Ligand SMILES: *[C@@H]1O[C@H](CO)[C@@H](O)[C@H](O)[C@H]1NC(C)=O
Protein backbone atom coordinates (compact mmCIF):
# COMPACT_ATOMS: atom_id res chain seq x y z
CA UNK A 251 0.00 0.00 0.00
CA UNK A 252 1.16 3.51 -0.82
CA UNK A 253 -1.12 5.06 1.80
CA UNK A 254 1.75 6.31 3.94
CA UNK A 255 3.41 8.07 1.01
CA UNK A 256 0.05 9.56 0.07
CA UNK A 257 -0.26 10.86 3.63
CA UNK A 258 3.20 12.40 3.43
CA UNK A 259 2.42 13.96 0.04
CA UNK A 260 -0.83 15.35 1.42
CA UNK A 261 1.03 16.79 4.39
CA UNK A 262 3.53 18.44 2.07
CA UNK A 263 0.77 19.96 -0.05
CA UNK A 264 -0.87 21.22 3.12
CA UNK A 265 2.38 22.77 4.18
CA UNK A 266 1.24 26.07 2.74
CA UNK A 267 3.80 28.79 2.86
CA UNK A 268 2.24 32.19 2.91
CA UNK A 269 4.24 35.37 3.20
CA UNK A 270 2.51 38.20 5.00
CA UNK A 271 3.89 41.61 4.34
CA UNK A 272 3.21 42.71 7.91
CA UNK A 273 4.57 41.27 11.12
CA UNK A 274 8.22 41.09 10.17
CA UNK A 275 9.03 44.71 10.86
CA UNK A 276 6.34 46.37 12.89
CA UNK A 277 6.12 44.09 15.89
CA UNK A 278 9.57 43.07 16.96
CA UNK A 279 11.87 45.73 15.63
CA UNK A 280 13.57 46.11 19.00
CA UNK A 281 14.65 42.47 19.26
CA UNK A 282 17.08 40.54 17.09
CA UNK A 283 15.48 38.48 14.33
CA UNK A 284 16.58 35.04 13.21
CA UNK A 285 18.30 36.72 10.28
CA UNK A 286 20.30 39.03 12.53
CA UNK A 287 23.86 37.81 12.29
CA UNK A 288 25.72 40.36 14.37
CA UNK A 289 26.90 39.67 17.93
CA UNK A 290 25.20 41.85 20.53
CA UNK A 291 26.27 42.48 24.14
CA UNK A 292 24.38 41.01 27.07
CA UNK A 293 24.83 40.05 30.69
CA UNK A 294 24.75 36.40 31.70
CA UNK A 295 23.81 34.93 35.06
CA UNK A 296 22.76 31.39 35.92
CA UNK A 297 20.28 29.62 38.15
CA UNK A 298 19.35 26.18 39.41
CA UNK A 299 21.81 23.33 39.84
CA UNK A 300 25.38 23.84 38.52
CA UNK A 301 24.93 21.02 35.98
CA UNK A 302 21.15 21.36 35.71
CA UNK A 303 18.59 22.77 33.27
CA UNK A 304 17.60 25.81 35.36
CA UNK A 305 14.26 25.29 37.11
CA UNK A 306 14.06 22.51 39.70
CA UNK A 307 11.09 20.95 37.89
CA UNK A 308 12.86 21.05 34.47
CA UNK A 309 10.07 23.25 33.10
CA UNK A 310 9.87 27.05 33.10
CA UNK A 311 7.68 29.99 32.14
CA UNK A 312 7.34 28.77 28.54
CA UNK A 313 5.55 25.58 29.60
CA UNK A 314 8.09 23.23 27.98
CA UNK A 315 8.63 20.08 29.99
CA UNK A 316 11.69 17.93 30.59
CA UNK A 317 14.08 20.61 29.36
CA UNK A 318 16.88 18.55 30.91
CA UNK A 319 16.30 15.92 28.21
CA UNK A 320 16.94 16.06 24.42
CA UNK A 321 16.38 18.03 22.31
CA UNK A 322 16.80 20.84 24.90
CA UNK A 323 19.43 18.90 26.86
CA UNK A 324 19.68 21.60 29.57
CA UNK A 325 21.00 24.16 27.04
CA UNK A 326 18.30 26.55 28.16
CA UNK A 327 17.88 30.12 29.33
CA UNK A 328 15.54 32.68 30.80
CA UNK A 329 15.17 35.70 28.60
CA UNK A 330 14.37 39.24 29.71
CA UNK A 331 11.60 41.12 27.92
CA UNK A 332 13.33 41.68 24.52
CA UNK A 333 14.11 37.93 24.42
CA UNK A 334 11.11 36.33 26.18
CA UNK A 335 8.69 38.84 24.61
CA UNK A 336 5.83 37.99 27.00
CA UNK A 337 6.10 34.38 25.85
CA UNK A 338 6.37 34.95 22.10
CA UNK A 339 10.12 34.45 22.41
CA UNK A 340 9.65 30.96 23.86
CA UNK A 341 11.53 28.40 21.80
CA UNK A 342 13.76 30.88 19.98
CA UNK A 343 17.41 29.92 19.64
CA UNK A 344 20.51 31.99 20.33
CA UNK A 345 24.20 31.43 20.04
CA UNK A 346 25.99 32.63 23.15
CA UNK A 347 29.68 33.07 23.85
CA UNK A 348 32.02 34.90 26.19
CA UNK A 349 35.56 36.03 25.49
CA UNK A 350 38.73 36.32 27.52
CA UNK A 351 38.13 39.97 28.56
CA UNK A 352 34.73 38.88 29.91
CA UNK A 353 36.38 36.19 32.08
CA UNK A 354 39.69 34.31 31.72
CA UNK A 355 37.85 30.95 31.69
CA UNK A 356 35.79 31.91 28.61
CA UNK A 357 36.44 29.78 25.53
CA UNK A 358 34.89 32.13 22.97
CA UNK A 359 33.28 29.10 21.32
CA UNK A 360 29.61 29.77 20.45
CA UNK A 361 27.03 27.46 22.03
CA UNK A 362 23.31 27.35 21.22
CA UNK A 363 20.64 27.86 23.87
CA UNK A 364 16.84 27.89 23.69
CA UNK A 365 14.61 30.36 25.53
CA UNK A 366 12.47 28.27 27.91
CA UNK A 367 11.91 30.62 30.83
CA UNK A 368 11.74 34.30 31.82
CA UNK A 369 13.59 36.64 34.16
CA UNK A 370 12.56 40.30 34.11
CA UNK A 371 14.98 41.62 36.75
CA UNK A 372 16.47 44.84 35.34
CA UNK A 373 20.03 43.58 34.87
CA UNK A 374 20.85 44.99 31.43
CA UNK A 375 19.25 45.60 28.06
CA UNK A 376 19.68 41.94 27.15
CA UNK A 377 19.95 39.43 29.98
CA UNK A 378 20.38 35.67 29.69
CA UNK A 379 19.73 33.93 33.00
CA UNK A 380 21.17 30.63 31.88
CA UNK A 381 20.93 27.10 33.21
CA UNK A 382 24.06 26.09 35.11
CA UNK A 383 24.87 23.76 32.21
CA UNK A 384 24.58 26.48 29.55
CA UNK A 385 26.57 29.03 31.57
CA UNK A 386 29.36 26.49 32.11
CA UNK A 387 29.30 25.56 28.41
CA UNK A 388 30.83 28.95 27.55
CA UNK A 389 34.02 27.99 29.44
CA UNK A 390 37.21 26.39 28.27
CA UNK A 391 37.47 22.63 28.90
CA UNK A 392 37.58 21.81 32.59
CA UNK A 393 36.97 25.41 33.69
CA UNK A 394 33.16 25.54 33.81
CA UNK A 395 33.06 25.61 37.64
CA UNK A 396 35.48 28.51 37.64
CA UNK A 397 33.27 30.39 35.20
CA UNK A 398 30.11 29.66 37.21
CA UNK A 399 31.84 31.07 40.30
CA UNK A 400 31.92 34.47 38.56
CA UNK A 401 28.12 34.57 38.92
CA UNK A 402 27.54 37.34 36.41
CA UNK A 403 29.60 38.08 33.29
CA UNK A 404 29.40 40.08 30.10
CA UNK A 405 28.70 37.93 27.06
CA UNK A 406 27.67 38.17 23.42
CA UNK A 407 24.74 36.61 21.64
CA UNK A 408 23.05 36.36 18.30
CA UNK A 409 19.77 34.91 17.12
CA UNK A 410 20.13 31.75 15.05
CA UNK A 411 17.65 29.44 13.33
CA UNK A 412 16.61 26.49 15.51
CA UNK A 413 17.37 23.05 14.20
CA UNK A 414 15.61 19.96 15.47
CA UNK A 415 16.94 17.21 13.20
CA UNK A 416 14.49 14.34 12.85
CA UNK A 417 11.73 16.10 14.77
CA UNK A 418 8.47 17.52 13.44
CA UNK A 419 6.42 20.31 15.00
CA UNK A 420 4.80 18.77 18.06
CA UNK A 421 1.70 19.67 20.05
CA UNK A 422 1.03 18.82 23.69
CA UNK A 423 -2.62 19.00 24.76
CA UNK A 424 -2.39 20.42 28.25
CA UNK A 425 -3.95 18.96 31.37
CA UNK A 426 -7.45 20.39 31.92
CA UNK A 427 -8.37 20.59 28.22
CA UNK A 428 -11.93 19.55 27.32
CA UNK A 429 -14.28 20.04 24.35
CA UNK A 430 -15.01 23.63 25.50
CA UNK A 431 -11.44 24.55 26.37
CA UNK A 432 -8.32 23.52 24.51
CA UNK A 433 -4.82 24.47 25.68
CA UNK A 434 -1.99 23.47 23.37
CA UNK A 435 1.76 23.72 23.82
CA UNK A 436 3.74 24.00 20.57
CA UNK A 437 7.27 22.58 20.42
CA UNK A 438 10.20 21.92 18.10
CA UNK A 439 9.72 24.39 15.25
CA UNK A 440 12.80 24.68 13.07
CA UNK A 441 13.86 28.17 12.07
CA UNK A 442 12.32 30.91 14.19
CA UNK A 443 11.49 28.36 16.87
CA UNK A 444 8.76 30.53 18.30
CA UNK A 445 5.10 30.86 17.40
CA UNK A 446 3.46 34.17 16.53
CA UNK A 447 -0.06 32.82 16.09
CA UNK A 448 -1.82 29.48 16.42
CA UNK A 449 -5.17 28.85 14.70
CA UNK A 450 -7.46 25.85 15.13
CA UNK A 451 -9.94 24.19 12.76
CA UNK A 452 -12.61 21.74 13.85
CA UNK A 453 -13.94 18.86 11.78
CA UNK A 454 -17.47 17.87 10.78
CA UNK A 455 -19.05 14.66 9.50
CA UNK A 456 -18.74 14.37 5.74
CA UNK A 457 -19.42 11.18 3.76
CA UNK A 458 -18.84 8.84 6.71
CA UNK A 459 -15.71 10.55 8.02
CA UNK A 460 -14.73 13.72 9.79
CA UNK A 461 -13.50 16.40 7.39
CA UNK A 462 -11.99 19.80 8.26
CA UNK A 463 -14.65 22.53 8.30
CA UNK A 464 -12.48 24.96 6.35
CA UNK A 465 -12.79 27.62 9.06
CA UNK A 466 -9.71 28.75 10.97
CA UNK A 467 -10.35 30.25 14.39
CA UNK A 468 -7.53 32.15 16.11
CA UNK A 469 -6.39 30.76 19.45
CA UNK A 470 -5.26 33.14 22.20
CA UNK A 471 -1.84 33.19 23.72
CA UNK A 472 -2.31 31.76 27.19
CA UNK A 473 1.16 31.80 28.70
CA UNK A 474 4.61 30.83 27.47
CA UNK A 475 4.33 28.63 24.41
CA UNK A 476 0.77 27.60 25.31
CA UNK A 477 -2.23 28.71 23.23
CA UNK A 478 -5.86 28.42 24.33
CA UNK A 479 -9.30 28.27 22.78
CA UNK A 480 -12.45 28.95 24.77
CA UNK A 481 -15.49 27.76 22.83
CA UNK A 482 -19.22 28.25 23.43
CA UNK A 483 -19.97 24.86 21.90
CA UNK A 484 -18.34 21.43 22.22
CA UNK A 485 -15.52 21.53 19.71
CA UNK A 486 -15.41 18.64 17.25
CA UNK A 487 -12.15 16.78 16.71
CA UNK A 488 -10.01 15.94 14.82
CA UNK A 489 -8.45 19.39 15.09
CA UNK A 490 -6.15 20.90 12.52
CA UNK A 491 -3.63 23.48 13.70
CA UNK A 492 -2.01 26.31 11.77
CA UNK A 493 1.18 27.92 13.04
CA UNK A 494 2.40 31.31 11.93
CA UNK A 495 6.09 31.84 12.60
CA UNK A 496 7.72 35.15 13.40
CA UNK A 497 8.47 35.74 9.73
CA UNK A 498 4.74 35.46 8.96
CA UNK A 499 5.00 32.04 7.27
CA UNK A 500 2.33 29.47 8.04
CA UNK A 501 2.44 25.72 8.44
CA UNK A 502 -0.67 23.53 8.58
CA UNK A 503 -0.85 20.30 10.57
CA UNK A 504 -4.00 18.75 9.14
CA UNK A 505 -6.16 16.92 11.74
CA UNK A 506 -3.11 16.51 13.98
CA UNK A 507 -5.20 16.21 17.18
CA UNK A 508 -7.17 12.98 16.64
CA UNK A 509 -10.83 12.31 17.37
CA UNK A 510 -9.93 10.34 20.52
CA UNK A 511 -7.52 12.99 21.90
CA UNK A 512 -6.70 13.05 25.59
CA UNK A 513 -5.40 15.80 27.87
CA UNK A 514 -1.73 15.57 28.85
CA UNK A 515 -0.80 13.82 25.60
CA UNK A 516 1.70 14.76 22.91
CA UNK A 517 0.79 14.66 19.21
CA UNK A 518 3.53 14.90 16.59
CA UNK A 519 2.65 16.37 13.21
CA UNK A 520 3.99 15.41 9.78
CA UNK A 521 5.12 18.98 9.14
CA UNK A 522 8.11 21.14 9.91
CA UNK A 523 9.40 24.57 8.90
CA UNK A 524 12.25 24.35 6.40
C1 LIG B 1 20.34 43.33 14.69
O1 LIG B 1 19.75 43.66 15.92
C2 LIG B 1 20.16 44.91 16.43
C3 LIG B 1 19.57 45.08 17.81
O2 LIG B 1 18.19 44.93 17.80
C4 LIG B 1 19.74 46.02 15.47
O3 LIG B 1 20.17 47.25 15.96
C5 LIG B 1 20.35 45.75 14.13
O4 LIG B 1 19.88 46.68 13.22
C6 LIG B 1 19.98 44.36 13.64
N1 LIG B 1 20.69 44.06 12.41
C7 LIG B 1 20.09 43.46 11.39
C8 LIG B 1 20.97 43.16 10.23
O5 LIG B 1 18.91 43.17 11.41
Ligand SMILES: *[C@@H]1O[C@H](CO)[C@@H](O)[C@H](O)[C@H]1NC(C)=O
Nearest residue numbers: 284441442495497499523524
Ligand atom coordinates in the same frame (compact mmCIF):
# COMPACT_ATOMS: atom_id res chain seq x y z
C1 LIG C 1 9.35 30.66 8.74
O1 LIG C 1 8.85 29.58 7.98
C2 LIG C 1 9.24 29.56 6.62
C3 LIG C 1 8.53 28.43 5.94
O2 LIG C 1 8.96 27.16 6.37
C4 LIG C 1 10.73 29.45 6.49
O3 LIG C 1 11.11 29.50 5.11
C5 LIG C 1 11.37 30.57 7.24
O4 LIG C 1 12.76 30.37 7.21
C6 LIG C 1 10.86 30.61 8.67
N1 LIG C 1 11.46 31.74 9.33
C7 LIG C 1 12.68 31.66 9.82
C8 LIG C 1 13.33 32.96 10.06
O5 LIG C 1 13.21 30.62 10.11
Ligand SMILES: *[C@@H]1O[C@H](CO)[C@@H](O)[C@H](O)[C@H]1NC(C)=O
Nearest residue numbers: 315424425426513514515516
Ligand atom coordinates in the same frame (compact mmCIF):
# COMPACT_ATOMS: atom_id res chain seq x y z
C1 LIG D 1 1.15 13.80 32.31
O1 LIG D 1 1.96 12.92 31.56
C2 LIG D 1 3.25 12.75 32.07
C3 LIG D 1 4.08 11.95 31.08
O2 LIG D 1 3.33 11.19 30.22
C4 LIG D 1 3.17 12.11 33.45
O3 LIG D 1 4.45 11.94 33.97
C5 LIG D 1 2.35 13.01 34.34
O4 LIG D 1 2.18 12.41 35.60
C6 LIG D 1 0.99 13.31 33.73
N1 LIG D 1 0.33 14.32 34.53
C7 LIG D 1 -0.89 14.14 35.02
C8 LIG D 1 -1.43 15.27 35.84
O5 LIG D 1 -1.55 13.14 34.81
